[in-house]
Amino acid sequence: EADIYQTPRYLVIGTGKKITLECSQTMGHDKMYWYQQDPGMELHLIHYSYGVNSTEKGDLSSESTVSRIRTEHFPLTLESARPSHTSQYLCASGLAGADEQYFGPGTRLTVT
């Protein structure tokens, strides 16, 4: 079934650890996005990609990095996690030339 997958769904880690949040989509979409959302609050764009080898920073300053080596895969990495990174991270994707965005289930990250 065509969908957007995120792993892990929940993660609790200690300060200073390096982590990678995975996002994969089988939708055949070119554009992919990462948003940060505190529970029930607005979504903030932190990274986006037009396609393979394309990555851009979004509006919200983030200490994370992304890569886009394969069309279906858009991982997000935090080199050194801090308590301020505690949040939900949502991956989304969309077709090139289209405006609609579809979201994955999210990763809820807690940094202790």
Add this chain to the structure above:
Amino acid sequence: GENVEQHPSTLSVQEGDSAVIKCTYSDSASNYFPWYKQELGKRPQLIIDIRSNVGEKKDQRIAVTLNKTAKHFSLHITETQPEDSAVYFCAATMGGFQKLVFGTGTRLLVSP
């Protein structure tokens, strides 16, 4: 700056009543306006959208209206049901990449 204002932040209605959520956007070049519904612990789901060349769009019990001159758009839900209870986000495309800028969300509670 690029922003979307959304009101009210919370809305409580009785089952069967209508609910209206309003958003105002800042960029006159915005041309795509989606609405997302996010249930507790779930991903945001696209429920309806409208483009700048259309003034109104309906899908069963939900409708969206757009006033380009005033730069505002609204979500209308008729005959509300308890399962409509969720946080609703409006958004508008802004910038060269047509990124989505989200409103701050409206928590809708429909009481039986």
